[in-house]
Amino acid sequence: MSIPSSAAAGNFIHKYSDIVVALAIVTIVIMMIIPLPTFLLDLLLCLNITLALTIVMITIYNVEPLDFSVFPSLLLITTLFRLALNVSSTRLILLDGYAGEIITSFGNFVVGGNPVVGFIVFVILIIIQFVVITKGAERVAEVSARFTLDAMPGKQMAIDADLNQGAITDAEAKARREKIQREADFYGAMDGASKFVKGDAIAAIIIIIINIFGGFIIGMAQRHLTIAQSLQQYTLLTVGEGLVNQIPALLISTATGIIVTRAASNANLGRDLTSQIFRNPRIFFIVSSVLLFLAIIPGLPGVPFCILALIALTIGYFLYKSQKTSLATSQVKQKEKDKEAIKKPENVVSLLQVDPMELEIGYSLIPLVDTGQGGDLLERIVMIRRQCALELGLVVPTIRIRDNIQIKPNAYIIKLKGIEIAKGELLLDHYLAMNSGTVVEEIEGIETTEPAFGLPAIWITEAQREQAELNGYTVVDAVSVLATHLTEEIKAHADEILGRQETQNLIDNIKKTSPSVVEELIPDLLTVGEIQKVLANLLHERVSIRDMGTILEVLSDYARVTKDTDILTEYVRHALARQITNQYVQNNTLPCVSLDPDVENKIASSIQRTDRGAFINLDPNITKNIIVSLNNVLQKLTDMGYQPIVLTGPAVRPYFRQLVERSISGIIVLSQAEIEPSVEIQILGVVKL
Numbered sequence: 034m035s036i037p038s039s040a041a042a043g044n045f046i047h048k049y050s051d052i053v054v055a056l057a058i059v060t061i062v063i064m065m066i067i068p069l070p071t072f073l074l075d076l077l078l079c080l081n082i083t084l085a086l087t088i089v090m091i092t093i094y095n096v097e098p099l100d101f102s103v104f105p106s107l108l109l110i111t112t113l114f115r116l117a118l119n120v121s122s123t124r125l126i127l128l129d130g131y132a133g134e135i136i137t138s139f140g141n142f143v144v145g146g147n148p149v150v151g152f153i154v155f156v157i158l159i160i161i162q163f164v165v166i167t168k169g170a171e172r173v174a175e176v177s178a179r180f181t182l183d184a185m186p187g188k189q190m191a192i193d194a195d196l197n198q199g200a201i202t203d204a205e206a207k208a209r210r211e212k213i214q215r216e217a218d219f220y221g222a223m224d225g226a227s228k229f230v231k232g233d234a235i236a237a238i239i240i241i242i243i244n245i246f247g248g249f250i251i252g253m254a255q256r257h258l259t260i261a262q263s264l265q266q267y268t269l270l271t272v273g274e275g276l277v278n279q280i281p282a283l284l285i286s287t288a289t290g291i292i293v294t295r296a297a298s299n300a301n302l303g304r305d306l307t308s309q310i311f312r313n314p315r316i317f318f319i320v321s322s323v324l325l326f327l328a329i330i331p332g333l334p335g336v337p338f339c340i341l342a343l344i345a346l347t348i349g350y351f352l353y354k355s356q357k358t359s360l361a362t363s364q365v366k367q368k369e370k371d372k373e374a375i376k377k378p379e380n381v382v383s384l385l386q387v388d389p390m391e392l393e394i395g396y397s398l399i400p401l402v403d404t405g406q407g408g409d410l411l412e413r414i415v416m417i418r419r420q421c422a423l424e425l426g427l428v429v430p431t432i433r434i435r436d437n438i439q440i441k442p443n444a445y446i447i448k449l450k451g452i453e454i455a456k457g458e459l460l461l462d463h464y465l466a467m468n469s470g471t472v473v474e475e476i477e478g479i480e481t482t483e484p485a486f487g488l489p490a491i492w493i494t495e496a497q498r499e500q501a502e503l504n505g506y507t508v509v510d511a512v513s514v515l516a517t518h519l520t521e522e523i524k525a526h527a528d529e530i531l532g533r534q535e536t537q538n539l540i541d542n543i544k545k546t547s548p549s550v551v552e553e554l555i556p557d558l559l560t561v562g563e564i565q566k567v568l569a570n571l572l573h574e575r576v577s578i579r580d581m582g583t584i585l586e587v588l589s590d591y592a593r594v595t596k597d598t599d600i601l602t603e604y605v606r607h608a609l610a611r612q613i614t615n616q617y618v619q620n621n622t623l624p625c626v627s628l629d630p631d632v633e634n635k636i637a638s639s640i641q642r643t644d645r646g647a648f649i650n651l652d653p654n655i656t657k658n659i660i661v662s663l664n665n666v667l668q669k670l671t672d673m674g675y676q677p678i679v680l681t682g683p684a685v686r687p688y689f690r691q692l693v694e695r696s697i698s699g700i701i702v703l704s705q706a707e708i709e710p711s712v713e714i715q716i717l718g719v720v721k722l
Contacts (some may be wrong), residue, residue, distance in 0.1 A: 084114075123243075317329060393436070465509050627679070627681070
């Protein structure tokens with residue numbers, strides 16, 4: 034029957050909790066007015082100590098401060114209750130010279146019946162509470178309230194960002210906002226409630242002084258006691274009353290300090306203390322060594338230091354054994370988890386992820402990446418990405434670097450979307466020397482081919498470097514060879530690197546400064562995919578797309594006329610004439626070769642247009658003759674030290690390049706519409722049939 038009765042009592046208190054609290058507060062106020070019998074005062078003093086112990090235990094086992102959010106109000110009630118007990122006990126002491134067994138016992142037993150010792154102990158407790166705990170708790174509460182309020186806007190923005198990204202639901206966002214508001218209210222209330230503790234300590238000092246002097250006067254004037262008897266009786270009672278009330282006050286002050294200094298955690302205070310203090314056995318080994326050293330110093334007590342050193346050594350030993358066992362257990366569990374994870378289908382899906390660009394290196398080239406060994410390849414890659422952004426307007430994705438023991442130690446492989454596009458070999462302790470055409474005397478070395486441009490070169494040692502430079506060689510270190518090769522491969526495959534998502538990122542960037550252009554073009558006139566094809570066409574011929582504003586404006590003008598991305602590309606190239614001209618002009622002169630009118634007519638008449646685009650339907654023999662003639666003319670141009678540039682009419686330019694680009698790599702095809710009027714065109718050859 035006891036269990037149902039206890040449950041019924043608990044339900045009754047919970048149901049009428051508001052009435053219980055109201056009656057308790059009214060009763061506390063009445064206690065200050067109506068005298069209490071001594072047995073009831075003893076009971077209430079015991080209740081005061083019990084409440085203080087309960088509050089301390091609750092704060093110790095709290096995980097978060099908000100778990101005890103009622104603490105500020107409870108602090109006010111307990112402070113009022115303690116003051117009411119002070120008033121009641123003071124009344125009994127001054128009226129009857131007796132205030133119950135508890136106060137008398139504290140006055141005689143705790144301090145040995147010595148009023149001077151009791152008074153000193155009481156003063157020490159007051160100083161500890163007022164100067165140390167209360168002052169610190171008050172300051173922490175004030176700072177916590179200030180920082181909590183300052184952090185509210187940032188926390189609200191973080192919640193909004195998570196909600197917009199879909200990371201949390203509306204209900205979760207609402208719960209987080211409410212928690213933030215409750216935290217602000219709690220720390221603000223704690224800032225004010227800590228003043229009650231401070232005021233309680235001050236009141237205790239004043240009350241004990243009044244009790245001693247008041248009791249001394251009453252004892253001599255009304256009870257006709259001697260000076261010694263009066264001081265003995267009333268001082269002991271006053272000190273006993275002060276100790277009975279200040280011990281709970283000290284406990285609650287400690288609870289206040291704990292709750293406002295409690296950082297966010299997933300465990301209670303005891304578990305946090307043990308896990309964070311006893312986590313490193315080395316600390317206790319060092320402490321033990323220091324204590325043993327102090328024990329052997331002459332003049333210091335050796336036994337206490339030896340005992341404590343032995344205790345610290347024992348703790349360190351058991352921590353070391355425990356960590357070793359935990360590590361072995363965790364390794365076994367991790368292996369089991371890894372085995373289970375391999376069997377899960379989700380891990381197969383992760384293998385489908387393909388990196389945009391990869392660089393695989395042999396183990397001998399690892400020092401290029403290791404900054405501890407002076408490797409600066411990672412910094413070079415950052416510079417390459419910046420260079421490509423400036424020259425091409427392309428944001429190169431992150432390049433993943435991996436070591437591959439299956440390739441040669443000095444080899445490297447450049448991959449695009451998981452497929453090899455280039456490879457080479459390096460000698461780390463050598464330099465690559467290339468003949469720039471001004472070599473006066475050849476130098477011995479390991480013959481090789483420069484990987485980026487396919488030029489003949491030799492590997493030389495550090496000792497040969499200065500002599501090679503004096504002989505006219507161009508000398509570069511191994512990491513520069515790799516960086517140059519990687520840069521050229523990025524430029525050669527820029528059109529493949531640029532996808533729809535990268536295009537969308539570029540559009541989003543230009544939208545910040547030119548929103549009207551983007552809104553006019555997308556999606557009414559062109560899709561992101563069609564814009565990506567135009568940009569890819571430009572990058573395929575190494576035309577920079579950095580001027581996205583001009584490109585999108587041209588597309589807005591001509592997308593109403595045609596949706597053919599090849600034709601739109603030509604319009605964009607015409608708008609970028611100054612940029613293209615500056616890219617190839619030398620001394621305001623453009624040395625090039627041109628097409629015979631018959632060749633242009635043949636190409637123009639063979640263009641066939643379909644819904645999927647245009648293509649050239651030219652006789653294979655004519656195509657062969659054009660390519661042979663073009664090779665002969667370009668050979669003369671390159672022998673003269675000029676770039677292989679072909680100048681055509683605007684109508685046939687893209688189709689002529691499409692015709693010859695597979696046979697002649699690196700060819701540059703321009704149209705008259707892409708050349709600035711101020712540039713002098715120097716025709717050094719004509720392609721004929």
